Structures are given as structure tokens and as C-alpha cells.
Amino acid sequence: MKRPAFRPIVLTVNGARTAVRVPPMKRLLDVLREDCSLTGTKEGCGEGECGACTVILDGRAVNACLIPIGQAAGARVTTIEGLKGRHRLQAAFANLGGAQCGICTPGMILAAVALGPRPTLAQVRTGLAGNICRCTGYEGIYRAIAAARTARSRKAAASSQKLDARSRTSAEGRKQPKSRLPAEAPRAKAGVPSPESRPSTVLGAALSVSKGRVPPLDRARGGPERVEGPKAPSRSRS
Amino acid sequence: MRTALSPLTLRQPRSLAHALRLLRDEGPLTPLAGCTDVFVGLNFGTLGDRRFLNLWPLDQLRGIERRAGVLRIGALTTYTEIIASAVVGRHLPMLVAASREIGAVQVQNRGTLGGNIANGSPAGDTLPVLAAAEALVELRSADWTRKVPFTAFYTGYRVSVRRSDELVTAIEFPEVAGAQWFRKVGTRAAQSISKVVMAGVRAARPRIALGSVAPTVVRVPRTEEALAAGATIAEAQAILQEEIHPIDDIRSTASYRRRVAANLLAQFWNGSD
Amino acid sequence: MIRSVGRNVSRKDGAEKVDGTARYVDDLSRPGMLHARTIRSTIPCGDIARVRLDFDTTGFTIVGAGDIPGRNLVSLILEDQPCLAEARVRHAAEPVLLLAHEDRERLIGAAVTIDYRPHTPVFDPAQSPTVFKSVTIARGDLDEGFRRADVIVEGEYRTGHQEHLYIEPNGMLAVPEHGGVTVYGSLQCPYYVHKALCVLLGLPADRVRVVQAETGGGFGGKEEYPSMIAGHACLLALKSGRPVKLIYDRTEDMLATTKRHPSVVRHRTGVTRDGRLVAMDIDVLMDGGAYCTLSPVVLSRGCLHATGPYRCDHVRVNGRVVMTNTPPNGAFRGFGAPQTLFAADVHMERIAETLGIDPVRIREINALRPGDTTATGQVLGPDAAALDVLRAAVSRSDFRRKRRAWRGTHKGIGLSLFFHGAGFTGSGEVKLQSKASLELTPTGVRVLAASTDIGQGQRTVHAQIVADALGLPYDAVVVAAPDTAAVPDSGPTVASRTTMVVGGLLKRCAEEMRERLGRLTPKAYLKTHGPLVITKAYEPPPGLVWDDDTYRGSAYGAYGWACDCIEVEHDPVTSEVRPTRVTTAQEIGKAIFPLGARGQIEGGTAQGLGYALLEEVVLRDGAMANAQLTNYIVPTTLDTPPMDVVLVEKPYAHGPYGAKGVGEMPFDGVAPAVVNAIRSLGFDVRDVPATPERIMEAPPIGTGDSRLRPVAERRASARQAGLGIREARRTKRPRTTPSARARRKAVRS
DSSP states (O other): OOOOOOOEEEEETTTEEEEEOOOTTTBBHHHHIISSSTTTTOOSSSSSOTTEHHHHHEEEEGGGGGGGGOOTTTTTOGGGGGGGGGGGHHHHHHHHSOSOOOOSSHHHHHHHHHTOSSSOOHHHHHHHOOOOOOSSSTHHHHHHHHHHHHHOOOOOOOHOOOOOOOSOOOOSSSOOOTOOOOOOOOOOOOOOOOOOOOOOOEEEOOOOBBBTBBBOOSSSOOOOOOOOOOOOOOOOOO | OOOOOTTTTEEOOSSHHHHOOOOOOOHOOOSSSOOHHHHHHHHHHHOOEEEEETTOOOOGOOOOOEEEEEEETTTOBBHHHHHHHHHHHHHOHHHHHHHSSSSHHHHHOOBBHHHHHOOTTTTOTTTHHHHHTOOOOEHHHHHHHEEEGGGTTTEETTEEEEEOOEEEEEEOOOOSSSSSEEEEEEESSSSSSEEEEEEEESSSEEEEEEEESSOOEOOOHHHHHHTTOOOOHHHHHHHHHOOOOOOOOSSHHHHHHHHHHHHHHHHHHHTOO | OOTTTSSOOOTTTHHHHHHHHHGGGGGGGOTTOEEEEEESSSSSSEEEEEEEEEEOOOTOOOEOOGSSOOOOSSSSSTTOOOSOOSEOOOOOOOOOEEEEESSSHHHOOOOOEEEEEOOOOOOOOOEEEOOOOOOOEEEOOOHHHHHHHHHEEEEEEEEOOOOOOOOOOEEEEEEEETTTTEEEESSOHHHHHHHHHHHHHHGGGGEEEEEEBOOOOOTTTTHHHHHHHHHHHHOOOOHHOEEEEEEOOHHHHHHHHHHOEEEEEEEEEEOOOSSOOOEEEEEEEEOOSSSSSTTTHHHHHHHHHOOOOOOOEEEEEEEEEEEOSSSSOOOOTTTTTTHHHHHHHHHHHHHHHTOOOOOOHHHHBBBBOOTOOOOOOOOTTTTTHHHHHHHHHHHHHTTTHHHTTTTSSSSEEEEEEEEEEEEESSSSHHHTTEEEEEETTTTTTEEEOOOOSSOOHHHHHHHHHHHHTTTOOGGGGEEEOTTTTTOOHHHHHHHOIIIIIIIIHHHHHHHHHHHHHHHHOHHHHHHHHHEEEEEEEEOTTOOOOETTTEEEEESEEEEEEEEEEEEEEOOOOOOOOEEEEEEEEEEEEEEESSSHHHHHHHHHHHHHIIIIIOOOOOTTTTETTTTTTSSSSOOTTTTTOOEEEEEEEEOOTTSSGOOOOOSSSHHHHHHHHHHHHEEEEEEEEOSSSOOOOHHHHOBOOOOOOSOOOOOOHHHHHHHHTTOOOOOOOOSSSOOOHHHHHHHHHHHHH
């Protein structure tokens, strides 16, 4: 017996009018991944806890795993693909340690986009509390967002050049302007080295951001090779 | 996802009136607001409902307004809207405080006050606020409208007086006299289910409501009376223990919940935050 | 040419991770693909009486133990774990049957009932009749050591399970082709999977191909477990003749896959009055779960780190890892060391409390120094950095001032000193015989290694090492996907070995290639001479000797060293303890990719905070009862504090550019530092997770007179306080000898 076709549901995805004929209770997450072939949005838990499925719907960050497509008719949805790799947050995440394994990254970036252009660190913590990252401890994410933020303002960009050797990383409760790009971790006293050891070099991880500009995304030059499709196995030559 | 979603039907009412007619004539239908609880149940395969009614487009169920001292919040108002509302911030700040503690931004953008009420979890974070504020729940069917005092809304664990052909359409709050207080003690700082949650109004006759310490949200009238009559904190704490019934579960223990509830009571009554 | 080692280059895989094009296994599909589901046992122990299929099986592929073409086992160390349970189940969620169907929803609806004859399960490791492995490490004469002690401090410390909670759950896509099978998956060790599949499927090595898809986190949870899930996907693929995708949802992943080994560690330690360790008697008990998996190696590493980074002439460590009827435990960042380092450093804190000695001082006195000998007889080289990191972290965090200022308040600061051996334990690297290759390309060179990037930056670090050693720009180095058809077996991506060992192999390849290239460009060379591939195999550093039978020798080529100072705030209303700041100094030889090293330290620290305060696996009837993200609590942005990281470099002579390892060490010291901070508030906590419920119940630390009191009184009050302090039996030997005085003088300087 032929099943009646589902009524088309029309929404806008990344600026494109999209009509899907799928069961109305199918999750927006699965519609995006399967019917729109946009696999950038990820499923980490299915229960709205991890935020890996975050998309922007009608201007607000939402968990796509909790929305039936039947409630998204007429909605404007932006996925990570909709940023086209050109958002300053994307370059910042890639270059400043905001992404390690990358599975939380699309959702994290969209949640960060939804914070607006000038969030304070406290607003970032609150605004990203629904996005769990297991790799970074969140610090690299804050650095990336701060860099993308200051990259917009020339005034802030100028001040971010001064990597104050005495200041600490942007820590809550410290007397620092909240918008300051986290400074290079200063050289700490190495303590008294014992005579038989070579002098230890103590350094903080330098952040290679100059002039407040975030270097653009470095696309695949020398990047990892991907394996696509069934290929005849090449012989290992070792 | 452990529920097959293809066979599930979703009715799309054109208006509130249409929705109510569908509920009356074509039930059973499970109303869907922001889905932040329903889809969790579908994901785990623990929700058996198969026929759903989409409320999301019904703007009649939205809106925050205050008239003649009564604050009226539409059932589909999201936590984000509550947090952003100057009116709610001025007149019912404990509801803003509760809304900020629910989930995180993504959940706040979709979760609704009506959904929190209809879901009826004993851990619902807004529910102690509604109890302490002595809100009225507006229920509508195709044929009538009625208002039920929130304190009489639940009759048991996840059971309420709402009929299957009724919708929660709005919540009304009379003027709250006294200092409002709210605290949630969760499993972590965000995205957490409460272990104990308490809302209170500090006044000569205080109002105190708690969640996660009984099968439903509870007011604690004997504790309130004792404090009104000048009991010491220690005495009030002892009475409190008789009015709450916390359990051990995967999140916490009964003894922890008892001690914390007592401490929250002291913190509330002493005006220290 | 700009050197790239030590610089924050552009991450090799950054672009695709931020633009959504990185392809994780669930992003892959093939025409005709089936979806899969695993039917698992619902009891912890018993015989399978009957399996009933109560559904319409049309269109289903069904696989049970009887369908296994090769041997029904997940090949690892001991051959005890079946790929599918046949007659017996030994833990809840053990896989019994596999189903595949085109339609995911038909899979959901498939009702399978298993009838059992249950047996009595063993859940308490202390009662287990089955020991997977025991280890003894001994040095000196314990009795002699205790005779020299002025005070003996005893204690028992417990750690629980921990779930990896990689944000991408386990998944595999198996494609039957070319007379065998190709598997794409979320995994850390393609050759582990390859070997296991050859055994399970009875296929020769060249008919099995394993390819790592982009992997969303591992932390050890995708070291050995992928062999199991790949086996399942392949069995279905071969039986059906179609590609099969098997992806776990979060609940299944938590229920069924490996966890960190819980532990109970007992210390009995003799110390002199002035704080010197003279005798360490340590008992380590770990819970391995139902099957052996990697437990022997976890125990081994745990025992080798059990003394902490401290020196002591008389040591005995007795360890055993045992069976319980719970899902098998496995590799997890730190791999046994976090458990024993937790006990060692909380115990050290208790020693300091008992003697009334400052916690920094007691560690300064006892920390291992270059030239010192470990419990297994390894002489530490000049790169040993315990004191460097201790002093760096203590000074930078302003530890002493805060400790004084916060006494009696709700704020606390705690300290831990720790170390971590990089590379496989003992003779492990020799046995692995890892290989890596470099292949010349027209534009540069291609790295061929089985190492996997799981977020830690392996692609980037390997490219940096090769670029500098070859004298080529970083952009000229391409890193091949880990594909067993194309890369040699470089060993697993575990044990903090990927930079140090595999990076070291690649550096040697690059150095030889540079010689062969001479002044020719790659393009010119290829035109003149044809293809060029250089392969190198592991060679142990000179003088690295280890005896597996006596457990003596050099356990690891190099150790990293670290110190955490962690600040917390306690809320007396709720008993919650919140971390407010982490200051950490970590010595890793050389930071090849400083941003990456920092990221590992910050991430490992956050994971450690979860372990210390939030993460608890609740077991009911041997199964995880809180297998939902809403109930297994990991830290969010609002649960993690600012982190201040100091990288210290004391180059390791046999690491590429001096590099040691960094992936695991940052995790090791967090729990003891947090608990020591809690102890500074007066709570006698000795277990993790230190949840608010536990802190509320914790007794106060025995306060009062910390000077030595007459024996009888001390014994009585110690029993009351539960401190377990016993006065050493006095002998006629005078306590103060010239040599003792000289020793004390040396220690103070």
C-alpha cells in the first residue's frame, strides 16, 4: 500500500528556500543532515544537553535535536555551512585553539555568533553554557572569541598588540578590562635550578595574533588528506 | 532517537480556537510548545504519545502585559522573553531568576512557561515561583475558560487538573507584596536538573515553595505560619523537615536535600544571599 | 626558511573543522547502506537460555555468535572477551545479537527477548575471585625503612569510574569490497582494529582495510573499544553484502563502552619528624570490569606512578586488577596514573597535616631530582623538573600567601605535584616496533603514519617536525589519512607517545630524506630518480633497559613533570565547592606546537575538574543508571575557572627537538590538588568525586596539636580522628646521627 506523501514544509536554510517532504515530527537536525545534505550540524546527545546541534533559527540559538520540522515552517535557519567559512569567528577558532577535535565546533561557533559582536567574558560563559566541549577546557574558545571581537574594532586592535608581560590571562576578578585579548602568559620565575640541570626555559604559549587581525582560514594547503569513496587500496610501500 | 518519528502526526491548527476544537473533537492530542521536554522523551523512547498538536505558531498564546496590578504571561512565552521583559523584571524578579537557571540559552529560547507547567515535573524550576506568587493558571477549552489557583493545580506526581481537551493559555500573577527570593541548587552551574529549588516571598506572612523535595512542587504552610508567628530559624527548619519528602535518586540523596532545604530556608529568612 | 617547530602555525585541519566540512563517520554514507543496532544483555551475569525474535524479520540481517567466520573474540591482550556473547553473559550491556535494516525505524521496532539463567554477580572488587594481573615493585627493605620512621601515616583513597564523554559517540561504517571489508570509523588505533578484524573475520591482512574518519574526541575511549564496534559492523556487512553504518546514541555509548578503572589505594608511610619519606608501602586495587582488555597495562602504569614524584629508599607497591561483572573498563587519559597519583598526593598532604609541615616544603624535601633513582631503579636525567614546576606554580599562584590569608574562610587553595612517563611502559615500545614513513611528492612530502589526530593536533605537530628536519616550509608537508592500506603501523595513538616516539621516527625519516635530496627540489628529485619513500622503525634510546619479570629498570624513556595550584570556594549553604582558578606549571621537554600543548593542558585540566568534583557513574545492578547527558555531569563554561598555564621546557635528549609527551599528564594532578584545596578548608575528603553530598558528610580533619605527642595519647586520639597515625616502634638507635644531621641540612638548602 503506497503511503501518502507528506505535505511539503518550506523553510529558509542558509538563505535558500528549501522545501522538504518528510514526516512533520522528523527532527530539524536530521532534516538538515539528511534531506539538505548539510552534515556540519552534529548529534552529540539527542537530549538538548551538549549543544553540538546548535543552529540559529529566526535569530536565536536553538538545539536542532529538539525541534520537529513541522514547527520550522517559514523559519530562517542558519547552519555552520551558512557562514561560508568567512566569518571572523571561524578563522579565530581555527587559528587560536578554539577547535581541537572539532565535533562541538559548528555548534559552538553558531552559539558564539548568536552572542553578538561584543560579548564580555562573563556573557560568553553564560551564552555558551549550553555547548559542551570536552577537549579545550573552554579557554581556547574564549581566546578565539576575544580575538574575533577585537579584530573588528581598530581601537581595540591597537591595544591588543600590547601583550602586557605582567598581566595574566583574562581572569575573572582580576583588575583587567574585560575586553582585553588574553595576554601572552608571562615568564614566571623558574625557581632555583639545581646545579646539575640545564637552565629551564619557561615560556607561556604565545598567541600569534598581530595587529588585532585574525589570520584568514588556511584552507588545505598541506592539510590532511581525506579518504573519499571506495578506492582500490594502494599498496603500502614500507 | 529511540522512537520511530515517521508514524507520528502533527496537527497544525490555524488559530487557538481551531486548536481547542481539535483537542475536543480529535483527541487524544499532545500539545507541543517548545518541545524541550517532549523530544527528550521521544529520544529515550519513554514517551508513548503518537498524536501531536503544534501550538508554536499561535501568537495568541504569547505576550506579557500588566493591567490593574495583574501580570499576565502567555503560555508560549519563552524563558528568553521572560528574562528580557522589563515588566517581569520589575514586578516578578524571582521568575526572571528562575528562567535564567533553566538549561542554557538554547533551551531558554524554546522552553515556555506553559510547557513547564503542563509538563509538571516536580523539579520544574519555575513552579516554586508560581506557587509562592500564588499565580492563577488560565485553562481554556473549546467551550469554556477557567482559572485555577496554581497551588491547586497538581493533584499528584505529574498529574494535574488540566483536562485532555484543555490548554494552559496564560498565567496570571497578582501583585506580590514582599521581597522575592529564588535559589536553585543543581548538579552543576548550568544545564542542570535541580536537587532542591526554592522560591520565597519575605513578608510578615512569608510564602515558601520548594521543588524536587516531593512528588509535586509544594508550599510549606506550617513553616510559613511558624515564621509568621515569630519562631526561630531552628524551629522553622524542624517544621520544614516534616513538610518535605525528599528521596534518594541518581542525582542526590534525601539527607542532602533535607540539609540544603533547611539552609536555604535560613538564607531566605535572614535576607542573606 | 622560517622554522615551524615551537611556533603557533596554522593547524592542519582547522579550516574544515570550523566550516562544517570535516567528515566524521556519521557524515559518511554509501549507496545501499544499512543501519545497525546491537542487542545487549540486561543482566550482569548468567547463562543465555534463549533468544527470541518477536518481530517480522523481513529485510533484516541478523548476526549472532554462530555467524562469526573467524574467532569469536576481540583480540587484545588476553583472549577472553567475545565479540558476541554466546552462552554466557558477564556484564550488563554485553552484546549478544546484531541487527541491520535499511529502515532505521524498523530497527527501533525490533523486539528481541533474551531469557537468562542468572548467576550471582560480583560487584565488589575486594571480593573478586579473579585477578587479571598483579604487579609488585620493591626497593630497599621496608622493615628497615619503618624502623627509621618517627611517624607512620596510613590512609585509604578511592576513585570512581569516569566516562570519556567524547562529544562524538562511537561509530563505524563497514563496506564489503574487494573480497574483504573496508571500515571507516571514529578511532584512535587503526592497526588495533585491523588486527582484531583479521582474527574475528578470518581474513588475511590485505583484505581488511581500516580508515580513520575525522574523530570527535577519544581520550582513550576509542583506543580498544573500536575493535568491538568495528567487528559488529563488519559482521553485518559481510553477511548482508551491503555497507553497514553502526552509530551509538549517547545512552548506549555510556552504558556499553569502557570507563576509567575505579581504584582503592592504601598507603602506609614512614616519615621522619622533619618530613622525609623513609618507607612507602602501597597497595593498589583496581576494578577491571568483566573482561581483561587493557587492565594489566593500566595497573602497571598505575603502580609505576604510585609513589608520586617522590624519592624514598624503601618502597613496596603491590597492585592487582580484578574482575567484576560490570562493563569492562579500559584506557582513559592517564591510564592508571591518575588513580595512584591522586592517592599519593592526598596522602602527602595528610603527612604534611600530621607533621605540621607546610605542603610546599614537604614536597620540596621529597621531590625527585636529576640523578635520583626511582623505585624501579631508573636514574633520572637532567630533564627531571619536579622542583622547577613546583616553584613556578607556587610562586605564580601566590600559594603561600593565599593559604595563610584564607585560613578560616570559605576559600581554599590546594597543591599537587605529579609526573607522567611518556611512551609505552617498560619494553612496550620495543614490542610495538612502530614504523613511520615519508613519501616524496612533487610539492613536498607526505607523512605516512598510523597516528590519528583526535583533536590533540597530531597532524600539525608531525608536519612541523618533518618540515624543520627536511628544511621545507610547513605548508609543503601533507599528512596522509590513517589508512591501513597506505600507512605503516606506527602503533596506537595513546600513552603520550605520538609526538615523542612517532614524531621521533618521522624526524629520522626526514633527516635521511634530506640527505638523499641533497640540493634537489622534490620535483627535480622525482624526475631524476623516481619515487622516494623512507621508512624508519623504532629503536630504543641507548641504555634504556627494562625487565618485565622483576619490574626493574627504566620504566619510561622520559617523564614530564607538573604542579597544579587550584583555588576553590566552598558554599556552606549547599556544600558545593567551585573551582575559581587553576595555576599550573607543566614541563614537557619542548612545546612543538605551543597552542596545542596549552590546549591539551587546559582541556586535561577541565576533564580533571570533572573527575574531581562532578562526574560520577552510578551503577545499579552492574549497569550505569545515569547514562544520559542530563545525569552524567561534565563541566560547562560556568563550571570551569580561568586557567593560568606555564609551559616549562627541559629538553629530552631522545625526543624530537627535545619533546616529551603532553596528552595525559595535565589530567593527572587535578583531582589531588582539588581535594587538597578542600582539605585546606578542614574537610577530611579522601575520595573523588568530591560531590557536595560527600563534602557535607566528610568529618573534620583532626586538628589541634600537630607536634609529636606521647605514644599512648597519640594512638588514642588518632583512632578517634580516624587519621591512622601510629607511632613507629622505637629502637635503641639514636635518632640523631651525624649523617642524619647532614641529610637534614642538605634537605633544607
